[in-house]
Amino acid sequence: MTSAAAVRDYVETHIDEVLADLDRLVRLETPSSRRDLLEAALPQIEAYAVERLGEPVARARHDGGERGDVLDLTWAGSPGVAGTVLSLCHYDTVWPEGTLATWPLTRDGDVLTGPGVLDMKAGIVQTVWMLRALRELGASHPAVRLMLTGDEEIGSAVSRPHIEAAAAGCLVTLISEPSAGGAVKVQRKGTVFADVTVTGLESHAGLDPYAGASAVHEIAKLIPKIVALADRSKGTTVNVGTVEGGSGRNVIAGQARCAVDVRVQDPDEAERVASALEALQVEDERCSLEMYVDHNRPPMNPTPRTEEIVALAHRVGEDLGFPIETQAVGGASDGNFIAALGLPVIDGLGGIGAGPHARHEHITVSGLPRQTALMAGIVELLAAE
CATH class of the missing domain: 3.30.70.360 (Alpha-Beta Plaits)
Known part of the structure; x- marks a missing residue:
């Protein structure tokens, strides 16, 4: 097996490209209430993913009505590896059009700040680089299904049925919402x-x-x-x-x-x-x-299968050289819908930082390789199972 540490090293080696990708997505202003901006941005996000990963084996786009559409992309797993992992990301943000004019993506040492960088465009980039790294390193992995939703910040009324249907057919749902200090979220109110x-x-x-x-x-x-x-x-x-x-x-x-x-x-x-x-x-x-x-x-409470996958995350942490902590938080996410169905979901796998929905929203650059490796390690262990 490829170690998670090897994935971390791979991402660190390509960190300039990772940051360029993140800048590319942050430059797309995608406020939840602006159907026109969401509709314009989604093809560009898809084009980015395809440039990095090639054409998906399955694609669907669901009409969001007055809200952002849902884009569902699946890339094949390694030969002989069954099952699919769902990576659930939202591309809408709370920031209105024009925010970038006074607050562009800016780096100060290890801190990268900008509208939506933490919540949650870093998560989209992490998913793409997770699969890219697994492929480049020759690691076995299940199919990866990336679902991009455009209404998470305003309740997920449009995307909820698509999320629930996708999660029901997958081994686990990984949600790269922000992480507080690297902890994964297993409980949400x-x-x-x-x-x-x-x-x-x-x-x-x-x-x-x-x-x-x-x-x-x-x-x-x-x-x-x-x-x-x-x-x-x-x-x-x-x-x-x-x-x-x-x-x-x-x-x-x-x-x-x-x-x-x-x-x-x-x-x-x-x-x-x-x-x-x-x-x-x-x-x-x-x-x-x-x-x-x-x-x-509904509340997000861990299922028995979720606890088993958290145990896999602990094994990945051992490989990376740090303990994986779990966390219960008051904020909700799309993971709540999945857990309520009794399905396994691990949340808080995204950028390490602070200030979601605030002017000091930021991630740490050093957290990107670590979090991407954590996701990759879980996916590879699922393939081994």
Whole structure:
């Protein structure tokens, strides 16, 4: 077998090409809300992958409607090696068009900063170089299926069925979302979102204060009840992220809204909180309440097969000379959908860095060979199985 250390050395030798590839992808501005930019970028990302890996043996592109399309590419495995590994990456980012004008990809020593470099264009480049390295070094590997989605940052409504269908037929799904210090993510919280709208009755706050029914006052009464649904002992958190309402200081507010973010590790908690939210009522009968609850993502909890593949990752770490740590985080990813189906998924295999969705978003250059080798090592051990 080819050692993961050999893959790391191979990528280090080609690091200038790897960084040039990353620059190429970061230069493609791909905000989730801009269908036109996503549609323009996806053929260029595909062309890049084909230049590095050759034509895939299977290709499908699924229409994303108002969102980014899903591109599904598969390259053959080594002769005699069965099965397929799915590498799941999203090419959309949170950064609006024009961000590159003031914040291009910039290197300062080991730090590489730029919009989307960590979340998660480094992951796309890592996948391409993982397969390229395995081939160049003559290592046995299963087929590699690269799925590129364009709506992960806004909920994956379009891509979810394609993700679930692809994962069901694969040995494992590897997700190269950002890694905190090199740890792999085996647990993520599920998310429930709620939009709360109260409609009241407007009147003049001075001339006719009792004729109105304040939507702002009613939503202020609801918020403590919403926040009280959190349960720290079970890892359930509740955050009211935005509150808005009213039209003026001297107007009894006719409408008020708040946006609620719920994170759960236990699937039963999602049902408990959602039911409690839907049961809320306003106190003033002249007001009305509209509650929209979205079960956005189920929790990601490790399956027995996931734990077996984590054990493979530990073996790869031994070859690379460092321990592979596992991590549970509050943020969700597309891995949540896969784990909820009882399928194996390893997340957090992407760039090592910090600041996703923030102006200090960055990766370490030294982390690219390491993370690519970790992915390659897992894939090669699956071939050996």
